[in-house]
Amino acid sequence: MLPASLPPLSKGGHAAHCKRCLSGLPSSQVDIDPAKLALSFYCLGSLDVSGELEKKTKDWEREQWREWIWSQQTRGHHGTGFRASSYMTAKHSTEEHSGHDNPQIIMTYTALLSLSILRDNFSRLDRKGLLEFLRSCQNIDGSFSSEPLGGDSDLRTTFCAFAISTMLDDWSGMDVANALQFIYSCRTYEGGYGQSPFGEALGGTTYCALAALRLATKQLDPLSLQDRQKTVRWLVQNQAYNGGFSGRTNKDADACYCFWCGASLHVLDAGDLVDNAAMSSFIASCQFKYGGIAKIPGEHPDPYHTYLSLAAVALLPPNSSEGASWALCPLDPLLNATYQTSSWARAHIPAPKVDDDALGDAGI
Amino acid sequence: MKIEIVVDPARPAPPASLVSRVAPAASAPAASDARGASCCILQRPEWADVVPLEQYENVTPLAPIFYTDEYRDATNYFRGIVKSGEMSPRVLELTENVIRQNPGHYSAWQYRYKTLMALKSPLDDELQLMDELAIKHLKTYQVWHHRRLLVQQTRNPGPELEFIANSLQVDMKNYHTWSYRQWILAYFNDDALWSHELDFVESMLESDVRNNSAWHHRFFVAFQSGVRNGDEDRDAIVRRELAFVKERIAIAPNNASAWNYLRGVLDHAKIPYSELQAFVLPYSLPQLPLGIPPEVVDLENPLPSKDSQLPCVAAVEFMADIHEAAGGGDLVKATELWKSLANEHDTIRKRYWEYRIAESLKTKSGGDG
Numbered sequence: 001m002l003p004a005s006l007p008p009l010s011k012g013g014h015a016a017h018c019k020r021c022l023s024g025l026p027s028s029q030v031d032i033d034p035a036k037l038a039l040s041f042y043c044l045g046s047l048d049v050s051g052e053l054e055k056k057t058k059d060w061e062r063e064q065w066r067e068w069i070w071s072q073q074t075r076g077h078h079g080t081g082f083r084a085s086s087y088m089t090a091k092h093s094t095e096e097h098s099g100h101d102n103p104q105i106i107m108t109y110t111a112l113l114s115l116s117i118l119r120d121n122f123s124r125l126d127r128k129g130l131l132e133f134l135r136s137c138q139n140i141d142g143s144f145s146s147e148p149l150g151g152d153s154d155l156r157t158t159f160c161a162f163a164i165s166t167m168l169d170d171w172s173g174m175d176v177a178n179a180l181q182f183i184y185s186c187r188t189y190e191g192g193y194g195q196s197p198f199g200e201a202l203g204g205t206t207y208c209a210l211a212a213l214r215l216a217t218k219q220l221d222p223l224s225l226q227d228r229q230k231t232v233r234w235l236v237q238n239q240a241y242n243g244g245f246s247g248r249t250n251k252d253a254d255a256c257y258c259f260w261c262g263a264s265l266h267v268l269d270a271g272d273l274v275d276n277a278a279m280s281s282f283i284a285s286c287q288f289k290y291g292g293i294a295k296i297p298g299e300h301p302d303p304y305h306t307y308l309s310l311a312a313v314a315l316l317p318p319n320s321s322e323g324a325s326w327a328l329c330p331l332d333p334l335l336n337a338t339y340q341t342s343s344w345a346r347a348h349i350p351a352p353k354v355d356d357d358a359l360g361d362a363g364i
Numbered sequence: 365m366k367i368e369i370v371v372d373p374a375r376p377a378p379p380a381s382l383v384s385r386v387a388p389a390a391s392a393p394a395a396s397d398a399r400g401a402s403c404c405i406l407q408r409p410e411w412a413d414v415v416p417l418e419q420y421e422n423v424t425p426l427a428p429i430f431y432t433d434e435y436r437d438a439t440n441y442f443r444g445i446v447k448s449g450e451m452s453p454r455v456l457e458l459t460e461n462v463i464r465q466n467p468g469h470y471s472a473w474q475y476r477y478k479t480l481m482a483l484k485s486p487l488d489d490e491l492q493l494m495d496e497l498a499i500k501h502l503k504t505y506q507v508w509h510h511r512r513l514l515v516q517q518t519r520n521p522g523p524e525l526e527f528i529a530n531s532l533q534v535d536m537k538n539y540h541t542w543s544y545r546q547w548i549l550a551y552f553n554d555d556a557l558w559s560h561e562l563d564f565v566e567s568m569l570e571s572d573v574r575n576n577s578a579w580h581h582r583f584f585v586a587f588q589s590g591v592r593n594g595d596e597d598r599d600a601i602v603r604r605e606l607a608f609v610k611e612r613i614a615i616a617p618n619n620a621s622a623w624n625y626l627r628g629v630l631d632h633a634k635i636p637y638s639e640l641q642a643f644v645l646p647y648s649l650p651q652l653p654l655g656i657p658p659e660v661v662d663l664e665n666p667l668p669s670k671d672s673q674l675p676c677v678a679a680v681e682f683m684a685d686i687h688e689a690a691g692g693g694d695l696v697k698a699t700e701l702w703k704s705l706a707n708e709h710d711t712i713r714k715r716y717w718e719y720r721i722a723e724s725l726k727t728k729s730g731g732d733g
Contacts, residue, residue, distance in 0.1 A: 027432045031468035031504075040426045067423045085425070088471045090417035090443045100446050100471045151470075152509050189583055189628030195539065198546040198588060200580040202539065230631075236716045237620060243712070249576040249621050251537065273716045 006277075006318060007284050008325035013291030014306050015052035018043035020291075021303050022065075036085035037072060040065075041110035042303035044117045048338050049310045049329050053117070066118050069111050073126065074103045078136035078148035080129025082111035102147045105137055109160035112167055113337050116345040127168060127351050134161055134173030142175065142182030143196070154195040155186055159208035162215045163335055169350035176216055183209045190249065191230035201234060203247035203260035210267045211334050223268070232270050235261050243278030244286075244296075254295045255286045255305045258312035266315050266333045280318040280326065283309045311336065404437045405461075410454070416440035417447060435465045446475060451482040460493070467501040473510050480514075487518050499531055508540045512547065521552040529564065536568065542577045546584055558592055561585045573612055576621040583625060587632050602633045607664070610643055614666035617647050623678035638686045647672075647679030648701070677710045688724055695724055 022043045025032060032039050044065075047053040053062075072082045081103025088101045108130070115122065136148035143153040144161045158179060165171045185197045186209060192201025193209035210231070213222035223231060238245045238261045244253025245261040258279050265271050285297040286309065292301025293309040314328035332342035405411045418440055421428075431439075438461045445455055459476035462469050480490060491514055498507045515521060528545045532538065549557055562585060568578040586605055595601055609626045613619065630637060643665040646653060651674055652667060668674060680701050687698035699721050706717035 022427050025427050025429045027430050027435065030429055030431065030435060030466045032427070033429060033466065034468050034470045036425075036427060043427070064424045065426055068426050071423055084470075086420050086422075087439070087469075088443065088446070089420040090447060091420045100475060150474075152505055188580065189587075189632065190580075190624050195543065198550060198584050199543050200539065200577055232716075234624075236713055239712055241712055248537070249579075249624055250574045250619070251576070270719075273713075273719055275712050275715060278712060 006280055006322050006326065007287075008323065009280075009284065009313065010287055010291065011050040011052060011325060011328075013287070014293060014310065015047050015050055015056045015291075017288070017290075017292030017301055017306060018046040018303050019056050033087040034084050035107070036087075037069070037082060037107040037114065038084075038110045039303055040069070041114045041117075042307040044114050045337065046303060046307045046310055048117045048341055049307070049314050049331060051329055062118050066115060066120050069115055069118075070120075070124055072107070072111060073124065074101060075126065075129055076102050076133070076148065079103075079131070079133030080126040081105065081108040081133040083107060103133060104147050104151075105134075105144055105157050105160045105164075106146060108133070109163050112164065112345060112349060113335065113341065116337065116341045116348070119344060120348070122348045125349065127170075130164070130168065131170060131173040134164060137161065138174050138179070141185075142178035142180070144174075144179075154199075155183065155193060155205040155208040155212075156195075158183060159212045162212040166215045166335065167345045167349040169346070171216075180213070180216060183212060187227075191227070191232075191234035200248060203235075203238060203245065203257040203264070206231070206235070207260040207264045207267070210264050211336075214267050215334055228268060232265065232268055232273065235265050235268075235270075236273050239275060239279070240282075242285075243275065243280075243282035245279070252296070253282060255283055255293055255312075256295060256308040258283060259308035259315070262312045262316045263333045263336070271316055274316050276316045276318050279316060280313060280322070283313060314338070404434065405441045405458070411441060414441055414444045414448070414450075417443035419443070432465075435462075438462050438465060439469075442472060442475075446471070451479040453483065455479045456483075456485065463497070467497065467504045468506060470506060473506045477510060477513055481517075487514050490514055491518070495527060498527075499534055502531065502535050502538050502540065505540070508544050511544065515548070516551075519552075521548045521554070521557060524548050525557065525560075525564075532568070536572060536575055537577045539577070542581060546581065549585075550589060553590070555592060558585070558589075569612065573616050574619050574621055576624075579621045579625045583628055587629075598633075602629060602635070605629050606640075610664075610666055613647070613668075615669055617668045617672045617674070617676040617679070620678060623682070627682075637682060637689065640682070641686055644679050644682045644686075647674065647676040648683045650675050675709060677705065680705055680709060684720070688720075691728070695728055698724060 022040065044053070047056055069082070072085065073080060074083050083101055083103050084107045133148065134144075137144045137146070137157070138161070139145060139153055144157040145151045145153045146157050161174055161179070165173055182197075183193070186193045186195070186199065186205065188194050188199075188201040190201040192203070192206040194200050195202055195205045199205075210222070234249075237249070238247070238257065240246055240253040242253055244255060245257035246253050247257040247260065262271065262274050262279065265274060283293065286294050286299075286301075286305070288294055288301040292303075293306040294301045295305045310328060311331055313326060314331040315333055317328070318326055320327070329338040329340065331337070332339050335342040335345065337345070405416075416437070419436075438458065442458055442462050445458060456476065456479055459472045459479070462472040463476070466472070479485075480487065491511070494507065494511050494514065498511065501507050515524060525545070525548065528541055528548070531541050535541065549561065562582070565578050565582045565585065568575060568581075572578075582605075586601055591598070606626070606629060609622055609629065613622045613626070616622070626640070627637075629635075630640070642662070646667055652672075668676070684698040684701035684705075687694040687701070702717045702721050706714045706721075710717065
């Protein structure tokens with residue numbers, strides 16, 4: 001039986017966990033280096049969605065972080081984007097670009113959102129180069145490689161390309177019809193989407209597919225009625241009896257899938273089919289006593305599961321009678337950031353509109 | 365999937381017995397130990413001609429990692445090598461060293477592959493090393509990506525299926541491993557490769573009839589990968605698959621994977637669910653109908669095994685779908701079943717079942733109007 005009311009959501013503790021990770025990681029986490037910007041996004045996103053960013057961080061810290069993220073903007077041979085971190089950059093290097101220090105598409109998406117969380121004005125963004133970068137990542141089958149002319153390609157990179165185009169308010173960086181075709185080819189008989197064609201239905205990539213379809217088509221419902229019913233059925237079926245969501249049929253619940261499946265349902269305007277109270281109860285049980293949220297009860301927490309759990313609660317909150325601790329900032333399910341942050345991104349990332357009169361007055 | 369970053373200091377290692385069975389190379393020493401006591405490349409005379417390059421950090425980094433001396437040393441030399449563009453056997457040693465310390469090191473993988481190509485290195489040796497690394501780092505993208513690149517060069521996919529079968533013994537639902545198997549089959553698309561695939565799936569389902577990855581793979585083999593010699597009669601394939609899944613449902617009725625497979629086959633073949641009513645009905649009842657003598661058992665419609673927990677949620681749902689499709693007076697029957705799911709058998713999805721009731725009423729009033 002589920003408890004009648006939830007234990008508090010330890011927002012302060014989770015913020016402290018993420019702040020600790022931002023200030024340093026032990027050597028055992030060395031494999032984070034090639035995905036450092038994603039980790040930074042999960043930490044900053046946790047602070048943002050829980051409303052703790054201003055409380056927990058100082059102006060000068062946020063300034064330093066913006067600087068560091070900008071220092072990852074790299075102009076490669078095939079356009080401009082953000083690399084994961086400077087783990088391949090040599091000190092005193094005079095070379096512009098080694099060819100092994102490439103920008104990467106997932107890191108670029110998380111960098112743009114992180115800078116929006118930090119309310120950057122994006123005056124340093126190389127928009128033209130970014131569009132060129134997207135174009136050089138797209139493959140013949142419509143998918144996107146994680147870097148130009150190579151690397152793995154799957155629905156994660158496709159979603160990031162769609163989110164970047166949305167933030168730029170410019171779709172000239174891709175062949176949209178071809179990209180949509182790739183998304184359709186990842187659909188499975190269960191109703192979810194696999195990571196790539198022929199792959200098993202998976203919560204994370206189903207979110208990527210549905211959010212991307214909705215971003216591109218702007219239709220309320222990007223699927224046919226029958227497909228929608230099947231997808232909703234599969235997503236709802238993934239809610240386990242303990243309240244959490246599993247990412248695949250017959251797998252155990254994992255906190256991150258509360259977001260991937262819950263947000264997928266939200267994108268299909270079916271978020272009200274989730275048992276929010278049970279989901280929150282599962283997430284509450286994944287809280288680590290010294291802060292942070294783990295994938296399952298009793299494991300060690302990490303920023304990835306912390307952020308996605310908080311984002312799931314923000315999107316599908318329990319009853320308001322559960323108290324203020326469970327109240328989070330409203331979340332934009334399509335870009336995966338708070339509405340305040342996604343509005344900031346949509347307002348500041350597109351190229352400034354050129355005012356013809358102003359140009360005329362200046363004699364240009 | 366996801367953009368997963370798990371900060372988990374306690375990474376479980378596969379049992380040693382499995383590692384050594386799958387990968388004989390597992391006992392070979394890491395490159396860093398191969399030369400004896402000195403762990404640091406800096407102190408080895410044969411690297412004296414390379415200028416190590418420290419990592420650049422101009423501004424205070426976010427989430428700095430406190431590297432070990434050994435890792436710092438190896439990556440300093442790696443940056444030095446990338447700068448000079450050297451491609452030599454010692455570069456293979458160095459990149460292996462970096463990869464063993466950080467299997468996610470994208471650039472080390474990339475540079476290693478380039479070097480293997482430049483040196484025309486024997487790729488079978490490389491694959492053998494990968495047998496070990498893949499088992500150790502089953503969840504690392506790069507391990508699998510590298511393997512795909514290698515097999516595209518060797519064009520010898522045969523041994524890969526056995527390797528995959530072995531690594532699935534370590535983790536039977538590993539997404540990368542199954543994806544790799546699907547890729548091997550689809551990319552090389554050779555009749556000999558496909559010939560034992562159904563037997564393979566069957567053996568995986570024998571170990572765990574709830575393994576959804578295996579069910580998914582079966583669907584891929586039967587319906588999504590073209591028509592091979594001997595499989596031209598598509599109706600026969602559908603019949604074979606329906607018989608197969610019915611049998612598995614009978615063994616373990618409360619298995620969402622098998623029910624999803626059944627629905628998948630019917631949808632694919634455009635067969636109405638009502639054709640399965642005789643099979644599904646007993647599973648949707650609170651208990652087995654009494655008094656069926658064993659000699660009249662319908663082989664086409666096997667009954668739930670003894671001690672099955674009934675009613676089976678998926679069967680109740682299936683019967684409700686049949687009634688909904690029939691429409692008219694049958695909608696009442698569907699509604700009754702949905703109510704029993706919402707209030708008794710599947711309460712976590714109460715909102716969903718109530719939504720199904722509301723939707724069917726909408727359709728009905730829409731149709732009447």
